[in-house]
Amino acid sequence: MQDPLDNFYKQFQLFVQNNPNVISAARAASQIPESAKAVIVLSPYSLEHSFGRDWVSKSYRKTVVERPERLLASSLGLSAAITMYPALYTLKSSDTHKASLLSPHVLKVHGRDWPPELLRLCKDADAKLAAHEIEVPDSWNAGDIYLSSRTIEALQGSLGALETAVDSLFEGPSPEHVSNRAFVALRPPGHHCHVGTPSGFCLLNNAHVAIEYAKDRYGVTHAAVLDFDLHHGDGTQDICWKRAGFRPDEEDDDSPGYDEFGKKFAEFPRVGYFSMHDINSFPTESGYATKENIKNASTCIMGGHDLNIWNIHLSPWETEEEFQRLYHTKYRTLFMKADEFFKQGKLEMGALNKPFKGLVVISAGFDASEFEQTSMQRHGMNVPTSFYTTFTKDALKLAQMHCHGKVLSVLEGGYSDKALASGVFAHLIGLQNQNWIKEWGSEHVVKEIVRGCKPNWKPYKTKKARDVIRIWAEEVIKLGRAMIPEFRNLFEEPQSTKRLAITQRYTRSQVKAREPAKEIVREPAKEKPKDILKEVNPVDKPVIEPLVTPAADEHVRRRIEGIGASETVPFVQEEIPSEDENEDEDYVYDEELNKTFNRTVEDITIDDISRHLETLEIIEPKQESAQTIQNSVQGKYKIPSKTTTQHLRSTRSANPSNLDDSDISMVSHISTRKHTTRSGTKW
Template identity: 70%
Template sequence: MSTQDPLENFYRQFQIFVKNNPNVISAARAASQIPESAKAVIILSPYSLQHQFPRDWVSSSYKKTIVERPERLLACSMGISAAITMYPALFTLKSSHNKMGSLLSPHVYKVHGSQWPKEILRLCKEADSKLAQGKLEVPDSWNSGDIYLSSKTVQALQGSIGALETAVDSIFKGPSPEHISNRAFVAIRPPGHHCHFATPSGFCVLNNAHVAIEYAADSYDVTHVAVLDFDLHHGDGTQDICWKRAGFKPDEETKENEEYDGFGKKLAEFPRVGYFSMHDINSFPTESGFATKENIKNASTCIMNSHDLNIWNIHLSSWSNEEEFSKLYRSKYRLLFAKADEFFKTAKSEMADMGKPFKGLILLSAGFDASEFEQKTMQRHSVNVPTEFYTMFTKDALKLAQMHCQGKVLSLMEGGYSDKAITSGVFAHLIGLQNQDWIKEWGSEHVVKEIVRGCKPAWKPYKTKRSKDVIRVWAEEVIRLGRSMIPEFEDVIFKSKEKIRQKTDVAPTISQRVTRSHGHYQPTSPVKDSDVKLDRHSPEKTTTVDKDRNVPFIEQHFSDEDENEDDDYVYDEELNETFNKTVEDITIDDISRHLETLEIVQSDDEEEEQQSRSRSQRSSHQQQQQQPRRLQSNGMYKIPSRTTTQHLRQSRNPNAPGYEDSDISMISHISTTRKHTTRSGGRW
């Protein structure tokens, strides 16, 4: 194992954030009572950056149409850091740098067969020599405007599989029973939901969702999974593999197999997977002028509990105001959860009839290209969702998980191709993943614009600062955190000669790392940065590269000029005051109340056992009310409503018996006697 901690730069930058925002500490003292098992895990996949567009001999205008780029992870990191600054005690950050999966692993073979993974390895191995000759590295039958390969793509795919395995392990096993986190988000690329059994499509060469599902089944006996897909585009690959799981012969499978009957059907496979998607029926892979009749039918399939299939598709509709969208969500989009609920209820009944145990999981295919902030050239059909949707949908998914899956939710990043769409979408999604409320001001155009400045070339802090500019100061904290999240940004995106890497002892948790490092870090100058501008692929089939051809989406806006942003600096006093109030109003009471709603429903036997344990320890609890939660035998958390609010209103005494620094996740303790009315203390 490497002696270098890839999160060290982040830890050090986080300490600077804490120092600049002392009011975070007073909140952290109480929030330290929240156990690791109540926190959401965020998995970073640094190897995903190795998948880079390799055709150096094409025109610059053509390169601009390649929108599935490493820079997408930088924009994602901005969204992650924004969520962390709002709720630093509710997230655990992990890097999967030491976890390389295999394309030849059983959970990949079960999804894609044995030939497709080997074909990918062969093509990647041959890619560099073809590229050196100015030839396309992918077969003529592929859409070369979407798919590209190089020898480094193998590392990216292996790293992605490793990240998926890390996430699944985190929510089912954890480092220990007390550190099992029910919810995980994986920042991963390339996406996967367009990849079929043995056919790549729409940037996707492996189906990440189904690979994760097979790993969960093999390692933790998961029997049923509901995939909830909110990407702008239909996950045709994920749905197609559900047909394979139901026992239907894949279109790509040519060999004779005696297990299939005369209609190409055999016994269904476990785990059983239901697919529930909301998408734009007029976008890829059902774009008018390019879509086949078969694709349109597939993207409109609705079938429940028949022929071993559970598939439900809902098409996005246009809306003109928030009230109209709210009605649309309640009346139309929420139907997906009703169908997923039906899928799980039927599954439980069937498993009981067979005398077999049921074990469920919810998997979110988290694409952010339906965002109101996505490029209009991508959303050519006037349908999208407001940023708050990502919080609403995710919170509904948590409720479903509480009912059927012991709270287990695995979220995988899919689409999203503009800085603003990814950053704001991930931000809102992570707030929802911890069952907290989304604040409208957080998703305003002004706020999002400030954050995504960190995705520009050679980012530099503003020269002009106003003491009351809450948004600008906060955004620059977010940017520094996001840019420090993955060291490989330096080589792949920033391309700076200077690399800041600090050797340190590897600690098992973020809380321990932050606690131990506090007071010993040396503030560093901001790392040098680079540009990001993201968009979306073309559905157009292309097998040759022509520098002069009419490339779709070439008219998109790419901000590559070196503009002096101080010249047009506008201070919005009203918005800053409102934003400051929203941050100020985040109280431990609020956090606790929302987490309390995520208590796992216990069986009668489990509840009686816990009540007995509670009676025997009652006197101890009366003396030590600083324990506002109990761990259940299955590693789940419980925050009793009677004690939580009362206790968390009090500041914790660091000198009190039983106080441990490691209780604080993402926050280290700083003694202070100052009283602060906002997160930033006197500075904001």
């Protein structure tokens, strides 16, 4: 079977040829321990969940924002981060790993009724769609949720991707390939899904299922869910009430095991939920919000009744300086509360004479981005792109203090191409504890990246020799579109052949055409981890020679050999003449931004490895002193460099010393929920 990442690695080979600065990272890649790399898990099966009501109007179809194309936009953000720090990520595809919706860890989260019911609804959906009938129950919001038989494939693949990521954190394919950080690019999202009720595009609660899997297989006892999606993760919070022993809303009042107040013993693992969100957006949107939903989205309780929940509401801001003050005085309180949760967990396990094992989970939704579409962000609340790096770096510190650095990040919301691409980019930079450079998140740069979301994207016919941004963005697009082979079938083939191509892919071995889907699960194949740069430049072969082919022009050869380096720019071989003088008439070349952007790229590819490994000294393994750890890291892993990354030091933002943790609204209340709409549309 062909490796699903083959196309990506071939494209990465071309990227290296076009950007010889990467060679310095290639030489150093073999010295980086796997635990210092972030694992990126792709979920190709997630593309199978698509809107099947072909008989609705074109205008209505445009309101469906939870769509397969979200994975393509996310992949462009992933590839942008990889081009900046190519030696710091390990890419995996869950193409061979599907998991059952009836797995024990799914049933423990969602009960024994909802997963089988979801399977039945998906199997019955195709017949209803063919008859031009709504395929979801009348009690659901049909504007938010849709189903088809192929949704089963998507959910099985998403579960497989989650398991792959958790395995990477605790087991790996081998002991030397265990990482500390993982990001899972999947859909549909999960944080609105309750114990037995779907909501807001979400059918299964991905974060809780991953935590339950980590508990069953690796003994995780405590997990903190950090949620920065624009919307309150009401489903994730609701399942935390269930874990605390409270009867879920979906259960009958006379169900056994509960006391007169509807509570029983709390379950392990203990899960704390810590969220920042817009109180005026779904599920607490004006015109839809119930009193119960508003109370739920404002609940703050720590330690009482086996609950650890803290909610913070987004505030308006005008300048980034003003937002930074909000972050340090208000939003950062989430980490203080999560720290409290973990400390209490250690005391709890100590009292039980049992080991403590923690995990930080990020519900990574990017619909609060400054680049999100206004139809989703209807109340003007957002965050700057740099926030995603800052928040993620704080999550790493929390994990390093309590969880041996273990962080699992799972894609939630984010519905415009710009929000997803820029948000994932910034989040992945933070996941490696690096600094975000403001030029990377400029409107100009983001616009160039998301050109790659066009179904039939083609490279520009004209490139200015000094237009680093446009040339770099095209490299990013090529890498992102090569990550999942099915992108080609879905987004590049004519519309009439899309469905046929997808069907053929999944029916070639066992399913007849149009036969209702069954829950067929592939066993996970033995993983062979692939480090991005190692795949291109094996450590036992020369680094430079394989990169220079006979067809390479003199420009590239001179860059690799260090000749005339100051006269050239990365990512370009020559200026390409235009065949269409009218192409991109609104394009304005920003020379100053290109110069600044080019400096960040030039610097970062020289010293990125050394700087990254210096950040590992704050990790605290068992019983070892900070000085011992620092000496170990610097002595064993640090890579010498004759240059420095000045831009990284100059753009660090200091933590204001005069800020305190105040301005917190506290409302604790036990409540139930009502159904509302997330997309803002009604059926």
